[in-house]
Amino acid sequence: MATLIDREQLQQMVDSGAQLIEVLPANEYAEDHLPGAVSHPLRQLEKESGQIDRNRPVIVYCWDAA
Amino acid sequence: MAPRAAARLQAMGFREIHEYKAGKLDWLAAGLPTEGANSQLPRASAAARKDVPTCGPDERLGDVRARSEAARWDAAVVVDESDVVLGLLRAMELAKGDDLRVAEAMRPGPSTFRPYVPIKEMADYMVEHKLESAPVTTSDGKLVGLLLRSEAVDLASGCEDCARKMISVAE
Numbered sequence: 510m511a512t513l514i515d516r517e518q519l520q521q522m523v524d525s526g527a528q529l530i531e532v533l534p535a536n537e538y539a540e541d542h543l544p545g546a547v548s549h550p551l552r553q554l555e556k557e558s559g560q561i562d563r564n565r566p567v568i569v570y571c572w573d574a575a
Numbered sequence: 576m577a578p579r580a581a582a583r584l585q586a587m588g589f590r591e592i593h594e595y596k597a598g599k600l601d602w603l604a605a606g607l608p609t610e611g612a613n614s615q616l617p618r619a620s621a622a623a624r625k626d627v628p629t630c631g632p633d634e635r636l637g638d639v640r641a642r643s644e645a646a647r648w649d650a651a652v653v654v655d656e657s658d659v660v661l662g663l664l665r666a667m668e669l670a671k672g673d674d675l676r677v678a679e680a681m682r683p684g685p686s687t688f689r690p691y692v693p694i695k696e697m698a699d700y701m702v703e704h705k706l707e708s709a710p711v712t713t714s715d716g717k718l719v720g721l722l723l724r725s726e727a728v729d730l731a732s733g734c735e736d737c738a739r740k741m742i743s744v745a746e
Contacts, residue, residue, distance in 0.1 A: 510581075510585070511578070511581035511582075511585070511592040511593055511594040512592070512593045512594070513593070513594055513596045514593045514594065514595055514596070515595075515596075515597065516595070516597065516601060516602065516605060516607075518593075519593075519595050522593065527593070530580070531599070532576055532577055532580040533576065533599075538611070539611055539612055540611050540612050540613045541599065541603065541609045541610075541611040541612075541613045541614060542599070542609060542610055542611050543599065543602055543607075543609060543610075544608060544609065544610050545610075546610075549580075551576050551579060551580050551583075554580055554583050554584070555583065555587070558584070558587050561584075561589070563588070563589055563590070565591075566591040566592075566593060567584060567589055567591065567592050567593065568592075568593045568594070568595055569577045569580045569581050569584070569592065569593070569594055569595070570577050570594070570595035570598045570599060571576035571577040571580075571598050571599070572576075572598050572599050572600050573596075573597060573598040573599070573600045573601065
């Protein structure tokens with residue numbers, strides 16, 4: 510089960526090497542995304558999972574809690 | 576969407592998964608930098624006047640008017656002790672009786688806008704809805720500043736419109 514984190518925790522974890530993944534559609538990523546985030550839209554997650562490092566923590570986000 | 580992504584990653588065998596629950600809106604609302612096509616567009620926070628006078632709901636209206644006039648403002652934002660916006664005093668409210676409490680004179684619960692709304696969208700909205708001014712607040716209601724329509728329109732001139740509309744009008 511994923512651990513819920515806030516903004517400050519996110520910044521600390523990214524500084525420590527965590528991977529930041531936006532799971533929104535690619536066009537929404539292209540408009541605005543968090544610095545350093547990569548795009549792996551939810552619908553393509555299985556197909557693109559090989560691009561995600563399994564040995565580093567992963568942080569996923571979308572627009573909000575919805 | 577993020578919870579489903581986290582669940583899928585877990586099913587695929589990823590071990591350490593975290594979810595930034597508040598998401599991109601929280602990041603934008605905090606005024607933090609972003610990357611992407613919209614990242615360089617001016618937003619509401621860029622034009623919101625941080626020097627707008629503020630007051631509490633229990634202050635005497637005459638005192639607030641005097642303070643606002645001294646600062647060359649014809650508006651003031653009513654906030655609580657945490658800086659959460661409670662109301663707005665425009666020129667017409669500030670002109671009411673000196674001895675009224677601010678809470679009795681203010682326009683309560685004005686629509687508030689998030690700092691990340693592109694300035695072009697803000698300007699268009701303010702013109703369409705005939706808003707002379709609009710409080711810009713964080714997602715938890717704390718005052719960032721007061722956006723004046725004339726300044727929003729000036730800043731927006733020549734700005735590209737964004738495809739995505741970002742205005743979220745809150746109580």
